[in-house]
Amino acid sequence: MIRVGIVGATGYGGCELIRFLLGHPQVKITWVSSRTYSDMEYSDVYRNYFQIVDQQCIDDHIEDYLEEVDLIFFATPQGVCAKTLTNSILEKVKIIDLSADYRLKDVNVYEQWYGIGHASPEYIDQAVYGLCELNRNEIKGATIVANPGCYTTCAITTIYPLVKAGLIDINSLIIDAKSGVSGAGRSAKIANLYCEVNENLKAYALASHRHTPEIEEQLGYACHQPITLTFSPHLVPMNRGILITAYASLNKGVTKQQVDEAYAMYQEETFVRVLKEGVLPETRNVRGSNYLDINYVLDARTNRIIMLGSLDNLVKGAAGQAIQNMNILFGYEESLGLLLAPAVL
Known part of the structure; x- marks a missing residue:
């Protein structure tokens, strides 16, 4: 006990x-x-x-x-x-x-x-x-x-397999992240009042969010070199939940099979769920739980990959x-x- x-x-x-x-x-x-x-x-x-x-x-x-x-x-x-x-x-x-x-x-x-x-x-x-x-x-x-923090857990877990496998250009990495209001904590702040948040979607702490160096440090361990990335958080008028959408250019010749093989590192994990093809993560599907959902879309036109992850920020x-x-x-x-x-x- x-x-x-x-x-x-x-x-x-x-x-x-x-x-x-x-x-x-x-x-x-x-x-x-x-x-x-x-x-x-x-x-x-x-x-x-x-x-x-x-x-x-x-x-x-x-x-x-x-x-x-x-x-x-x-x-x-x-x-x-x-x-x-x-x-x-x-x-x-x-x-x-x-x-x-x-x-x-x-x-x-x-x-x-x-x-x-x-x-x-x-x-x-x-x-x-x-x-x-x-x-x-x-x-x-x-x-x-x-x-780890909520944004960082979601972003690192979602992106890590591709960085570790050397499948993306790490210098092209951009993370767009959205969080429910509980991520700001329980203390009273004017910016988090109901009338300020309701029916509103806003970016904040652009190019200065505190979770940025944490994400960079951990992803840097995966590829054994320093990483500098763009991280843009947004506040969404919901109680809880994180959704990250990350973008990166694929390295030359990378195939869908290689991406799938990289994400297979989570195959035996209880709480990281790599979703079926075509099914994208949503905050409602992890609400109140310890699960983190991941999936991706390949954009052949731009040779980029779009990586998505979702978790409950409080769990x-x-x-x-x-x-x-x-x-x-x-x-x-x-x-x-x-x-x-x-x-x-």
């Missing part, structure tokens, strides 16, 4: 962690922490958990509660986990961080893109990037798992993948507690 604590339990990511962990047969949620709602019952914050999770939120002084847990999830904004971790904490528990604090290996890149100083760069090298389908062997022995893009990482860390079946079918409505 894994005893877990959740820091940032009252954000959307933390709430999804609880939803899935409640159905995990080998997990006990020992405590939930929230700076904003400290001392309140969790079910008073989210009333859907009435008589399900009625425990009181503790404060953020987690050192006082380390003996009670084996693993701590940080479902917190950038900077919180990095400021909190110490050697004494890491000697006692494993950490899965849902923020970007340990995703990027170059601390200067992190500080440039996130605009904050890194509080504990000494731990970056021991953190493992938690994209399960690509790094599960490294995850097994990790103390800190850097859980496979956050909490679900974090639980997948937990299962790997503790030697359980990777899909344990996560085989919830996508919701139709």
